[in-house]
Amino acid sequence: NAGVTQTPKFQVLKTGQSMTLQCAQDMNHEYMSWYRQDPGMGLRLIHYSVGAGITDQGEVPNGYNVSRSTTEDFPLRLLSAAPSQTSVYFCASSTSRTTNEKLFFGSGTQLSVL
Amino acid sequence: SQQGEEDPQALSIQEGENATMNCSYKTSINNLQWYRQNSGRGLVHLILIRSNEREKHSGRLRVTLDTSKKSSSLLITASRAADTASYFCATGPAGDSGSRLTFGEGTQLTVNP
Numbered sequence: 001n002a003g004v005t006q007t008p009k010f011q012v013l014k015t016g017q018s019m020t021l022q023c024a025q026d027m028n029h030e031y032m033s034w035y036r037q038d039p040g041m042g043l044r045l046i047h048y049s050v051g052a053g054i055t056d057q058g059e060v061p062n063g064y065n066v067s068r069s070t071t072e073d074f075p076l077r078l079l080s081a082a083p084s085q086t087s088v089y090f091c092a093s094s095t096s097r098t099t100n101e102k103l104f105f106g107s108g109t110q111l112s113v114l
Numbered sequence: 115s116q117q118g119e120e121d122p123q124a125l126s127i128q129e130g131e132n133a134t135m136n137c138s139y140k141t142s143i144n145n146l147q148w149y150r151q152n153s154g155r156g157l158v159h160l161i162l163i164r165s166n167e168r169e170k171h172s173g174r175l176r177v178t179l180d181t182s183k184k185s186s187s188l189l190i191t192a193s194r195a196a197d198t199a200s201y202f203c204a205t206g207p208a209g210d211s212g213s214r215l216t217f218g219e220g221t222q223l224t225v226n227p
Contacts, residue, residue, distance in 0.1 A: 004156075035217070042202060042219040043157075058214060090156055100145060100206060103215060105156035 002026050006091050006106035013081040013113045021076040021109050023091030029104070031094040032074040036060065036087040037108075043090065049074055050097040081113045118146075118203045118218030126224040133190040135221040137203030138183075145206045146179055146186050147215070150199045157202065160188075165208065195227045 007022045025032065033048035035058075045058030049068040063085060065077040074093075078085060088110050092103040121136045137146070145164045149157040163170045163179045163186070170177045176189040190197055200220040207214060 033215075040219060043217040045214055045216070048214070059216075092157075098144075098206070102147060102159035102162055103149075103157070103204075105149075105158070107156045108154075 004091055004093055004104050004106035006089075006109050008109060009107070010110050011112070013078075013111065015081060015083060015113060017081050018077070018079050019081065021078075021089055021091075021111070023074045023076065023106060024072050025074075025091075025093040025104070026072065027093065027095070027104065028071060029093035029095055030071065030097050032068065033058070033092050033103070034064070034066065034074070034076045035090045035092065036085075037090060038087050046076065046089075078111075083113045085111065086113045087111060118205050118216060120201070120203055120218045120221045122221060123219070124222045124224070126226065127193060129193060129195055129225055129227050131193055133193050133197070133223055133225070135188045135201050135223070137186045137188070137218055139186075139203075139205050139218075140184065141205075142208040143181075143205045144208045146177075147204045147206070148175075148177060148186075148188050149202045149204060149217075151202065151220070152199045160201075190223075193223075193225045195225050197223060198225045199223060 004025045030051045034046040035043040037043050044060045047066040049055045091106045118139045147162045148160040151157045161172050174191045179186045202220045204215050204217045
């Protein structure tokens with residue numbers, strides 16, 4: 001099993017560009033989520049999903065869109081990138097629809113917006 | 115705002131010593147989890163303790179939970195250079211759908227050989 005796979009690992013964007021960060025898991029997990037990690041601020045939840053067709057906002061959803069058409073995939077879309085979105089992005093999944101079980105993390109995407 | 119707050123922010127010890135990190139949180143929880151992050155890598159789950167548990171062990175790790183004080187501690191015994199990493203606590207909220215796991219800002223542990 002590959003676990004949680006994120007692509008790309010690194011990305012540089014110009015302000016105003018759009019892009020999609022990909023996340024896929026092969027563990028048949030219902031719960032998937034996106035976090036961003038900034039220096040000195042820990043991880044902050046952007047969006048999460050408790051199953052195909054179901055998504056909800058986290059703590060910092062502005063500027064990001066998500067969809068969940070399959071159990072395996074949970075892409076994160078930046079519609080118009082801003083320098084404030086420079087961060088490391090992590091996708092995570094869990095067997096549980098709630099937070100009562102551990103999260104499995106991907107290796108992250110380092111995004112720079114110039 | 116962050117639910118969990120780790121203390122200290124940074125900790126430097128010698129190999130073989132014990133390392134203790136603390137986590138405080140503000141609201142009622144269903145469970146508290148600890149994760150490790152090696153530099154430039156994703157987070158790895160270490161241990162989960164539920165709100166009705168007071169202590170849990172896993173190998174060289176010992177976690178305690180005091181719900182009356184809204185605090186938890188992670189003890190790593192007989193530390194090794196390979197334990198050098200950032201350690202995060204994360205809380206699963208009680209009372210709602212419980213779908214939002216909230217992370218603290220982490221403790222950077224350095225174990226010197």
